[in-house]
Amino acid sequence: MHKKELAEQIKAGKWDILLRERTVNRLKIISQEEIEEIIDEITDVPINIARDISGEMFKLYFIAEWIDAFEKAKLARNPSVLEIASGASDPIPQALEIYSEGGGSYVSANLNKILTEGLKRRTASLEIEVKVVEDNAVNLEKYIEPETFDVVTFQHAINDVVQTIIADRKGIDTVNNDWFDILPAMIQGVTEYYRQGKLREVAYDDFIDLIGVCWRLLKRGGYMIFNTHVYQLDLDCGYPLELYGSFVPLARDWIATSDLELEIIDCDGFDPQWWLFVRKP
Secondary structure: OOHHHHHHHHHOOOOHHHOOHHHHHHHHHOOHHHHHHHHHHHOOOOOOOOOOOHHHHHHHHHHHHHHHHHHHOOOOOOOEEEEEOOOOOOHHHHHHHHHOOOOOEEEEEOOOHHHHHHHHHHHOOOOOEEEEEOOOHHHHHHOOOOOOEEEEEEEOOHHHHHHHHHHHHHOOOOOOOOHHHHHHHHHHHHHHHHHOOOHHHHHHHHHHHHHHHHHHHEEEEEEEEEEOOOOHHHHHOOOOHHHHOOHHHHHHHHHHOOOOOOEEEOOOOOOOOOEEEEEOO
16 A cells, blocks of 8 residues: 555544544644655654654554555455464454454464463454464464465564574574563574574575465465564664565565465565565465
């Protein structure tokens, strides 16, 4: 979705239901141009969450983007959606709630216990069917039948998948620890392998194994959709910008060089630096 179009919709009140009353009131008194400036800030590199309403606007932006992604993928109006490594983040179930008018189904594969509890709280009031599988996503076939999902989503999750692969190699507990307590150590591990030129060597096979699981769980004609963005927090923890800003191109390259039967799709309106659409023919 173009930023100008989203700003027009926000100014017209289309998204008020997703915002706090004080945020709605604030948006009523500022200009559309200022709303566009806020959208620019929350989509910058790195993301700038400096204003009092920036956090809500950031979440709203990605809800709108995922609804647009579902439209571009021509999903059925009551799709079954799998999200990999959602953490406590809920733009995808919120987008599905709106897109399906409460009729879709959502499954999250989530490893960290603390983040999982946060996700359950945030999705408790939704009408869509919500299920959280509290296990490594590579084990999803223990719980779910093949060709179940219309779409598999990775909302800012490629980095989390790679971090978890490296954490397992280094013996870091990603299940019981607070994610943000262990984040610097995970980033340090990924960065070490990256600077040594060994990141593909140590992470590629496990990453493609996971994508293979997702492929088997995906219906024919279904999509895997990936996005990423850049948080200042993670840069402060030591991520090199040239790596952190390139996880989507990395995933595109790794998938393209795998033996999986997948088609990489160019999707109009979605920057290939930050979004990846892959179709199962």
